[in-house]
Amino acid sequence: YPLMPVEEEGRLNDDMLRENFIERVFAYDDWMQNVAGDNLTARALIEFHTRHKFQLLAHSEKIYRQLGPMLGDLKSEPLKDIADRYISSFMEAMTQRVSRGSHVNAMQHLMGYLRxxxxxxxxxxxxxxxxxxxxxxxxxxxxxxxxxxxQRREPVDYLSSQKYLTPYPDELGLRNRV
Incomplete structure (x- = not known):
């Protein structure tokens, strides 16, 4: 499992690194449960991308802009090859720390759906x-x-599935410190 998130224990004392690590763990688990192996279908891959779109945007707008078009032509090569390239790039993006400006950008995009x-x-x-x-x-x-x-007051279907809003259980309280 070369893409499984790993972090040195001592580094987890840093609030931002800990939040990023846990976010990667839950995203990778989503991939393993819903896309990897026997679950791999074009639909599963697109649904994963849809769920994690704003997370990806926050972590790396550059990779976000590369992965969308990659999913635009799923018949150009074997689906497994596309999925392997996709998850490698996705996990690379997720390792990048999210700046305040990138969070602001993602939140403003979300706000556009709620306008x-x-x-x-x-x-x-x-x-x-x-x-x-x-x-x-x-x-x-x-x-x-x-x-x-x-979003709860006036639900927008597209936002209901967004992992950016709840990337891990609230009980962890990780966003209270970042």
Whole structure:
């Protein structure tokens, strides 16, 4: 399992490294449970990409822009070869730390899907908290909670499956420190 996330124990004392590691573990588990091996189908591969699209965007916009077109022509070569290249690039992207600016970019993309569902006041509060996160005044959990609340209030099907909103169980509290 050369792509399985591995991290030195001592490095897990760093909040950002720990959050990134756990996020990679859950993404890799999703791949292994739903795409790898006997589960590999074009549909499974596309659904995985769809679930992790905003995570990928946050970690590496460059790789995000490469992987979308890769899935555009799944008949150009054997599906297993495409899937192998896809997951290698995906896991490479996931190893990259997410900057505050990249999180802001991903959250603003998500907010675009909720634009019609949110009242002007709610949108303003969310933008204020995204900006406060960008300045380092609040942790990531604050604007993410507001995004998730807006999604629950007026569900957008596409966002319901996004792992970026809940990449791992909330009980871990990892976004409280990043």
């Amino acid at each position: 019609d569902a949110m009242a002007d006041e709610d949108r303003q509060v969310l933008m204020e908290q995204i900006d406060a996160y960008h300045r380092g005044e609040v942790p990531l959990v604050v604007p993410m909670t507001l995004l998730r609340m807006a």
